[in-house]
Amino acid sequence: MYIERVFMLLWGILELYSNIAGARGGSASITDEIPFKINWPGAEFTLPTGALYKEDDFVIMTTTDKEKYKCLLPSLSNGDEDEEKEYAGPSPAALLEPLFKQSSCSYRIESYWTYEVCHGKHVRQYHEEKETGQKINVQEYYLGNMMKKTDSPLAGGAKSEKTEGGDTDKMESEKEVPTKNVEGQLTAYYPVDMGNGTPCVLKQNQPRGTSVLYVCHPEAKHEILSIAEVTTCEYEVVVLTPLLCGHPKYRFKSSPVNAIFCQAMSGSPLRPQSLSQLHKEQENLLKPPFSAVPDKEEETSPAKEELFSSTHKPLAVGGQAQIAVGTTHISRLTDEQLIKEFLSGSYCLHGGVGWWKYEFCYGRHVHQYHEDKEQGKSIVVVGSWTEDEHLEWAQKNVARSYQLREDGAQKVKVVSHFYGHGDVCDLTGKPRQVVVKLKCKESESPHAVTVYMLEPQTCQYILGVESPVICKILDTADGNGFLSIPS
DSSP states (O other): OHHHHHHHHHHHHHHHHHHHHHHTTSOOOOOTTSOEEEEOOOSSOOOOSSTTOOTTOEEEEEOTTOOEEEEEOOOOOOTTHHHHHHOOSOOHHHHHHHHHHTTOEEEEEOSSOEEEEETTTEEEEEEEEEOGGGOEEEEEEEEEEEOTTOSSSSTTTGGGGGSGGGHHHHHHHTSOOOEEEETTEEEEEEEEEEEOOSEEGGGTTEEOEEEEEEEEOTTOOSOEEEEEEEETTEEEEEEEESGGGGSGGGSOOOOOOEEEEEEEOTTSOSSOHHHHHHHHHHHHHHSOSSOOOOSSGGGGSHHHHHHHHOSOOOOOTTSOOSOOTTEEEOOOOOHHHHHHHHHHTOSOEEEOOSSOEEEEETTTEEEEEEEETTTEEEEEEEEEOOHHHHHHHHHHSOSEEEEEOTTSOEEEEEEEEEEBOOOBOTTTSSBOEEEEEEEEOOOSSTTEEEEEEEEEETTEEEEEEEEHHHHTTGGGOOTTOOOOOOO
C-alpha cells in the first residue's frame, strides 16, 4: 500500500510540473528523456544559485497520510542548447563527404549472408560458395543503389555550402534532426536513401530500397551496427561513424538531471513515511543472508572482482564507452593471472557487432549467440574443442606460422586451432566447424581484444582473435599450436 502512496506522490509532482511547464510555453509532456531527482532537504536549506530556480516557483504537495511538502521546481535545463545555437561549422552532409569520396565499403558477416555497404554507391546482400574446380558461385541481391537523380549522395549537403550566402546550408542546420532508439538510447542520425535495387517478387517486382542511417560514435570505423528489413523488401542499415561527431546535434546527449527540492512543512517528517519504509525494505533485500569470511585474501581482491564484470557489454552508441565497435576490453587482471585464466578456458573472450555476438573459450568452445530481453539467449555452437581432432587437423594444415623480425630472427605470427562438432548446419546437414586464429595485435590499451567471424564456406568459419595479451604467449606455441604460460 505504501508503495502506491509513494508513486502517487511522485507522479503528482511530475504531473503538476508538466502542467506548469506547458503553461510557460514549454513542453507539457512527461518523457523518459528528461530525468528528475526529488531531494528532501531539511530546514537549513539554501536555494541553489543560478537561473534554474526561483523562490516563488513552487507547489504544495500533500500525501495520502496528510503530510505536506513545499516542492521547488527547476526550469528545464539542456546543457547542449547553447552549443547547438552557436555552432557554425560544416553541415552533417559535409562532414560525411570524405567517406563517400573514398569509395570505401563496410561489411557485416552473418551466418549465411554477407552485407556490403559501399558508401554513396550501393547496399548489397550476397553469399559465395566454392564449387568443384574452385569455381565461385555468387548469390546476390542489391538492396539499394544511389539514386541517379542526384550527382551526390549528400544532396543538399556538401554542395549546399557552395551556394551564395549559405542559404541552403542554413536551412539544413535549422531542420529538426531525426532520432532513433539505437541499443536502448535515443540517438540522432543522418539518413541517406538508396533505391533502384534488385526487383522484389513479393512486391510485384518493385525495386528494393534501403535507408542508410549514419550515427555518431567517436571510436567507430564506419562499421555496420545493424541491418533490418523494416517492411517487405525495404531495409534499414545503421552505420556508426566518427565523422558526424563534429556536429553537436548528432552527438550523444546525456540529459542533465533536474533536481526537485521538497521541504517538509510544519508537523511533517523530513520525507514521507511511506518512502522511508520503502527504502528500508530495499536495504533489507540487498543485504546478504549471511556474512561469509573469505578463506583467501586474493578471492576478494579487486582483480578477482573484475573477472566477473568484464564480459562484453552492449555498445553505448555515441556515449563515453571506452571501446570501439567489435572490440571489448578484457579484465584488468595482472598479465600472469589473465594468461592463466585464459589458457585454462575459464576466462572467455567476447566480441562481435549487431545481432550476433561471439564467445571464445580457449580449449573449450566457440559460441555464436544473441540475447533478447523477452526470449532469452539463443546460442549456436560453432565448434567444440577436441585435442585429437585438432592434432589430426594440424598434420594437414599450418597450426603455427612465423614472420621475420628486422634482425632476421623468427617470431610466431599466428597460431591456429581447430574446433569441430558444432551444431548441425541446416544447409549442409553437417556439423559446423571453425578455425580459430590467434594473432598478436599491438594496441594503446594492453587489455583490448578484437573478435571477428568469417565464413569462407557454408557453415565453415574462421574466428579471428587479436589482442596485445596474445602477443605475450604466441612464442610459447609448439609445432601443433599449443600454448603455455611463459616462463
